[in-house]
Amino acid sequence: MGSDHDVSRRRFLSTAVTSTAASLLARPALSFAFGEPALGLGKAVSFETEVAAGSISPWQDQGVLNLANSPYAKLHTVPVRAVTIEEGFWSKRRKTNIESSIPSMRVELEDHGRMDNFRRLVGKSSAPQKGPYYSDSDIYKWTEAVGWALQSGDRPELRSVTDSMIREVVAIQEPNGYLNTYYQNDRVPLRMQPHEQEVGHEMYCLGHMLQGAIAYYRATGDPTLMNAGMKFLDNFVIPNYGPGANQKPIISGHPEIEMSLIELYRTTGKHQYVDLAGYILHGDERATLQPRAIVYMFCGIPFTTRTKLEGHAVRAMYACCGATDYYLETGDPAYWKTLNVLWEDLSKRQMYITGGVGARAQGEAFGEPYELPNAQAYGESCAAIGNMMWNWRMLAASGEARFTDVIERALYNGINSGMSLDGTTYCYRNPLAFDPAGYDQFRGPNIRNPWYDTTCCPPNLERTFGSLPGYFYSTSKDGMYVHLYDNSVLDWHLEDGTPLKIQQKTNYPWGGDVKLTLNPAQAKDFTFYVRIPGWSANARVAVNGRTVEGAQAGQYLPIQRHWKPGDVVTLSFPITTQLVAANPRVSEDTARVAVSRGPMIYCMEGLDQENGTALSDVLIRISAQEGKEFQNEYDAKLLEGVVVVHHNGAAHETSSADEGLYTPVSSTPQKSRPAKLTMIPYYAWANRQPTTMQVWSRYIRS
């Protein structure tokens, strides 16, 4: 393949340049994946012919999204395999993910009958149907996690077991294309009935099937599962459901299908999938839904009429992902306008400081504006992931760093908190305050569990950490963007085909110095866009030791020059302990502060405080010499290595435990005593014995 293909009328010709086969083969971990699909189960479909003809990007060049041919994408992804994360902050998490989380989740899925649900239908299991109606999606999301993870290095055993699982999944596909283990036997007549479309998740399961299939295809070139998904769509869904007079309406009871359809288009070039996604995002006037359903499901009315985030948070985030994907392909300005209105709502009124979203347990939903309770926060792991996924798409559409700030906030905090350090237990909820004594029977005794009967979050976390390298860089017509910082190597190329390696050396996020060594194959004019995090007020940027002016927090700093091999960009983001206040309208955070350090939000756990001081009694001391009141210390032995923050704070002399519920206000403030306070990064909470936790603490000025 050469460079600079013309855009065809199908708007699907590649504008990106693929790596050479040689450079791929030089990566031993992926050598298995190049060439023939490994399983050989899938028959050749037309898009493979097109791949061979060079008219669409080969699978191994496709990133987390394949934006190579998306006309309204300003940024384009690089494949997961193009970035190798080296020893540093994320390497531990990623090692745990592939060595502990993904394998242990497979055992859980088997133990809870999720695969037997498939086997039973072909006579290979006599176990009863297990799990809720959306249980097939657990398998698909796990498959997606495997797909991304394999792109960072082959795991033959894992690959083999996943191949077998895919074989067992596709074995149940019916001749008409239908594939879902729940709607069987007595439930066959219920398939795609209007009520079932609202509650039954058939399209949701198909969406995750497609996403799992695509990730696995991008890892292995094996289209088996993707072919099954296309057959479901082409033979069953599209002939019978859609806007036509002879079709029945589609109701997206849990948005997810939208973004997967568009990614399928990006993978296959079949534009009918974009059209179908657009139809679903618009809603079908023939399917009249209750107002509550329209709110809760975030579907059923034209997406472009939405003015605020509401209803089920994961549904809303996934709908926004699908709508942004639709914009990236169509450029429909009504979508872009709505997406920006919703993003303003997110970032000004609806997002936790951890990047979590969805305040309410009831309906797993967004609350009223500024309704962001702490102990009662829902903050479902899946919703924070949905937030990151959405902002990744907004970033691609705009190239604006405000979206990357949200990605970083969610990733380091409200997502990272979702998985225990050992990778075997998961938070479904991610509250910002916690008291194990008060945690009630409605919610089970533990905040982290190895399994949930609705086990959406665990494989969602696994697919996120598996795909993480794909979020570090993007290309643009004029150069390269760096979004995230960690020790890593990029081995990719500019959009004109010039090979480019970038080495990152950093202690980020514990420290704020990053050294980026650029090695283009030959000296080249292009722009290197370095992200200045929104929290970094005094960033300094230099190239080969010479300062580059213009670094602004929350912006990409474009460095346009004639880059030569070995050029070094040094970034310095002074990482200090920062105190953050919430908008006064966030009533639970009134007169409280949170502690942050770089991208990390900190919290206090009760067991770390001296003399057993209750967290409800502690006071952060705000003084003119703020910095001196905090001492930072990297403790390699604590929580797999964290920077601990110590603070010369205070505590109320009278413990709140001894006070009545309502008492007359005294004309003099309550007395306090000095107290040493200890804080850890929020993501690491609840990894020791049960104890209290809080992110937002009261303060005194002194």
Place this chain on the structure above:
Amino acid sequence: MGSDHDVSRRRFLSTAVTSTAASLLARPALSFAFGEPALGLGKAVSFETEVAAGSISPWQDQGVLNLANSPYAKLHTVPVRAVTIEEGFWSKRRKTNIESSIPSMRVELEDHGRMDNFRRLVGKSSAPQKGPYYSDSDIYKWTEAVGWALQSGDRPELRSVTDSMIREVVAIQEPNGYLNTYYQNDRVPLRMQPHEQEVGHEMYCLGHMLQGAIAYYRATGDPTLMNAGMKFLDNFVIPNYGPGANQKPIISGHPEIEMSLIELYRTTGKHQYVDLAGYILHGDERATLQPRAIVYMFCGIPFTTRTKLEGHAVRAMYACCGATDYYLETGDPAYWKTLNVLWEDLSKRQMYITGGVGARAQGEAFGEPYELPNAQAYGESCAAIGNMMWNWRMLAASGEARFTDVIERALYNGINSGMSLDGTTYCYRNPLAFDPAGYDQFRGPNIRNPWYDTTCCPPNLERTFGSLPGYFYSTSKDGMYVHLYDNSVLDWHLEDGTPLKIQQKTNYPWGGDVKLTLNPAQAKDFTFYVRIPGWSANARVAVNGRTVEGAQAGQYLPIQRHWKPGDVVTLSFPITTQLVAANPRVSEDTARVAVSRGPMIYCMEGLDQENGTALSDVLIRISAQEGKEFQNEYDAKLLEGVVVVHHNGAAHETSSADEGLYTPVSSTPQKSRPAKLTMIPYYAWANRQPTTMQVWSRYIRS
């Protein structure tokens, strides 16, 4: 009847003395009710013979509860009819209740098919079954409201229509005693099945039937509905359900039956109803419930093993009512211990400053300890009423004013807020902060509505205001207790039979001076217990102008003397504007204060604040001269007459509307400007156009 009957082995002989027929007949409003039952539908039952024989109290002497023969009641009720509330604070509400609320609710009940549900079963209506499975209880609670209301004066039309409704209710009773409009036709096989007992409210409906029947009987002497309830119990329930080997278990899916059974015992003398209540309160080991159900339904395990309030708030409050009733009859110390543990939990960790309970919308439930959000408060009107009902029973058992403080707190605030000033719309939720702009579609656009498909709260409010006179006084062996203050006349007697009238003259709760003129029929030694409210730190009490020492806030002051006709007790509770703080563990109230004035909790409504200052920006000014910062003014034209509180407060110079969601903390406090703030009593909120509201405001010290 004479005085001092011996207690029989049935523990049911009266220790109270009834009024003379003459004094009853002197009350024209009740003349209709004396003598024969008005309807004549009910056949004589044994207890009526006992009434005639003088062995149990006649119906017209029975109060809100009939504690005349309850061995563990320290205080005994006086009948509703014995107290006439004269023009003052409560007269408006009570007039609205009888003239507007009760009649308009009857129309609503008819319009929503609640009576047609009965008529259909006897071929008098072809309308389909309407409303949820507990809809019969709507009728019964409304009947109860009528029953109490009629005791303050006959309303022949209302009585006539209620008689007809009762006739239509009992017409559907089956020969086996069963009476419920929901479990008919296809649902007959579901009757009292274990799952239905958990969710179907059959016993709940029977409980409300009994309570409605008893209130109506106490008004009119007509036992028709009560006989039907007894027939349901005696013919259907007791032979088939209960602890016996030949009986099936009873699961109290929504506690209510317990207290009604005991009140039925108190009305009829049939002790089997106490036994049945005790069995239900204990739970049946044969019926194993899920832990979540045990929490949510507040039943299924021995009541005496409970250690905290949890689950559905109304269920928990009603269960506590039943358990206290059970204690009042049996004296079981395990019950008293548990009730006190639960009351500590209520008053220290679970009650809003308004007396509302039940923090969470999800499950209409208690939250974790100190989980008392404001805008998200559920505070169901029914739960606040349940709180008042429970504390009324605890007061009877103990004579302790801490329970009366809760009654007063709930009554003036969290209950009184439930009904609009015009009496035609109702709050189901009673939040402590509100923004109509944020009020979401999940909950409907309005906070006050004329009808809810689950219309438990409206008739519950109506029965509460209808029975209010019965809460003003109690008798004890040694004298008389006064609990509540308003212009009123008590016309009752001491327990030794001495007639006693007490006239109250007061401006309470706007002012704190109360003049009580005692007119015993003859001079008599007894103790007059006057309640010093918990909020009244500097109460003064005098008899005929001479100070009585010992008044303590939150206590009854016993005044033992030789009382002569015309003796005057003057109470002075200096009512000032008080600022109240919440326990720091109530996270939403951190660094906030509430304003109270006597028993009234105040709130701010946005429309009252000058220059449109947002409530999220206002600041209460706490200064050494607190009193001078507040000006009180009675405004007869505002909200049907309220004392408005004006405050020379402040507001932030930068509106929170203009601030980001998370911002670095400044080393200097935010600047504020002076701002005139206006507050109204909480109960009167949401009676003008939609606007913001808050009870807890931020403050500055100056």
